[in-house]
Amino acid sequence: MPAPAIKICGVTTAETLEVLIAERVDHVGFNFIAKSPRYLNPEQAARLGAHAAGRINRVGLFLDAEDASIGEAIAAAGLDAVQLHGEETPERAAQVRDRFGLPVWKALPVASNEDVASAAAYVGAVDLVLFDAKTPKGTLPGGMGVTFDWSLLTAWKAPCAWGLAGGLNPANVAEAARITGAPLVDAASGVETALGVKDAAKIAAFCAAVRSL
Template sequence: MLSTATAPAIKICGIATPQALDAAIAARADYIGLVFFAKSPRNVSLRDAAMLGERAAGRTKVVGLFVDALDATVAEAVTAARLDVIQLHGKETPERVAKLRAQFGLPVWKALSVASREDVANAAAIAGAADLILFDAKAPKGADLPGGLGLVFDWDLLAAYRGQAPWGLAGGLSPDNVADAVRRTGTKLVDVSSGVENAPGVKDADRIRSFCFNARTASQK
């Protein structure tokens, strides 16, 4: 469950090393994300995912990120990393979301790419199937990755969302803009990946610490 306090829940995505995991835990991140998508510089093997999942157990929640993955791929990752949440970042339909939710008995988050009010309106179709809608910036046409590109969308577009499902915010968040994002949108979850890196896939402990602090104290500024 997401926090009901003023401060949003925090997810550090693209964790691939014990050092990055420990930095996220030390900064009191509520969730860490493991990427199971071969094209991503943050992709983790099942062996590494198992190690990270064991290290995270009881200390933070583990989210597995998938892009149009097969059932077998999801099942292997759920078991290996002891996932707490499944996050879908591809073109999965509401039916696919509901199927995975029922099959694995885990919360399912669905990322939606946003560039217009119409994109936000599309969330209504999936709100009944997903436990959380994650609004992310739309990747450029032809991009290999659906997210983690450091792109920001117009947060004012979220005023058009009328769905019943809880929602979170991703897309170009960083220590520099997360407080403003929280204040402007009222999001209950912030999700960051490239914004806390010093190179693609290489997490920076200081940026993780700053991001979590700025997100958590946004309402106090």
């Protein structure tokens, strides 16, 4: 199979952004979830967004955000896509897409076959479904280094674009991609040395592992 596209999420510095561009990463994730250690305020987002413009696809992460907050982030960072990471329904996702005219990605937490099956409701409402690991109640919905049983995805007949997230790192991403056939893989904590601190060597190793397929 062709090597999956790569997204590195939670980038907070221009130095890390340059690493992603040098490694030919397809998508960078800018985090607009206020309680995340990878959160970007509008000023930071504007600087990084301008730095990335025309060089890498900019995806903004949001958690049950209102239109005003999403619009502010889109304007600041020049986002190319919106990723919804909360309890947003298919109707809300479609509303965001119509309101802002950008591709919408929906992250879905997975711990069971029923969780995978829930993706069907979003077909036609979003442009990409991102299967992520379900995290414990009261914690952040992603970026926690938690994986899920990838075999849950082997029977899923992908009716839309999709990707795989949840605890992916240089050591396990190739296996995860082989088991699932994921056309996109997404890493955050798996390429960090500390919470929110990206590591250039780990990013390079992650990309090499993906492209070894």
